[in-house]
Amino acid sequence: MNDSGQFYYEIIMSASMPVKVVMIILILASLWSWLIIFSKGRVLANAHNKAKKFEEHFWSGVDLNKLYEKISTQKNTGSALIFEAGFKEFKRKQTVKSGGIQSIEGSDRAMRVALSREIEKLESSLPTLATIGSTSPYIGLLGTVIGIMLSFHALSDVTQATIALVAPGISEALIATAMGLFAAIPAVIFYNKFSDKVERIYAQYDAFKDEFSAILHRQIG
Template sequence: MNDSGQFYLDIILSASLPVKVVMLILILASVWSWLIIFSKGKVLADARKKAKKFEEHFWSGVDLNKLYQQLNSKKSNGIARIFTAGFSEFQRKKQSGQITVNSVESADRAMRVALGREIEDLESQLPTLATIGSTSPYIGLFGTVIGIMLSFHALSDVTQATIALVAPGISEALIATAMGLFAAIPAVIFYNRYSDKVERIYSQYDAFKDEFSAILHRQIGE
């Protein structure tokens, strides 16, 4: 470890107990946010990839009955889950001899429910990122206030105040502020980035739902 790293480590280890608690909270918050960032990034990337692959297969002219049987035999998610929900409801109405506009509307409702559940799954843990991003600076500021208070309180026991007496406390206080920003900034950046990705995926899913509903409408007229 270089001199600079050792210097900061010494300050952290020699910090007062309240400031250490604040630092520990911020470290845990930072680790938690990075775990969410990596896992959610993979989930969203897989969702986009699977949606693109499914739509390419869907619009290639595949038989919808065969496609439904393939997907229904295994647990599907994403855009495939929306398709199976709508097609299953439409087939149920068809088997009961109720092929009307209401049949398509019923299938559309089933797809909306499936769409809502898929987006809810994609949005999971994003509120945690938002919470970490919004609260970490204030937690760091709380540690800063405590550190400065303890530093000035130490001056009450001496007859001559010097910068050497308050410097360690102020240093640990400022590190607490920096750690709060270190935890908050990535959380805010990736929250905004992932929220935008979820919105794009929602638009893709919703467009497919509308297009598939139009296909079902055409089947009624045939």
């Protein structure tokens, strides 16, 4: 460990217990946010790639009945799940001869439900990331306030106050603030980035749903 690392380590280890508790909370919050960041990044990237791959296959001119038979035996997500839900309902309505309009309405409802559930899955954990990003600076500030209060309280037991007496307490207090920012900044950045990605994926799913619904309309026209 270099001199700088040793310096910060000694400050953290010599911190008062309330400030240590705040630091531990911030370390755990930072670790939690990075776990979410890595896992959610993979999930969103996979969702985008799978949707793109399925839609390329869909628009390649494949027979819809054969495509449905192929994917109905698989565990689908994204655009494939929306297609499966919509076409399944369309075929069911056609089988019971409930009419063209009813077939399209039922298919649209099924696709909307599937789309909503997919977006709900993609948005999971994002509120946690937002909470970490918004609360960590205040938790760090709480540690700062506690550290400074304890430092000045210690001066009541001495006859002559010097900067050397309060410097360690103020140092640990400022480190608590820095740790709060360290936990908050990545959480805020990636929350905004992932929210934008979810919006883009939603637009991709919604556009596919509308285009597929138009195809079904032409089939009963």
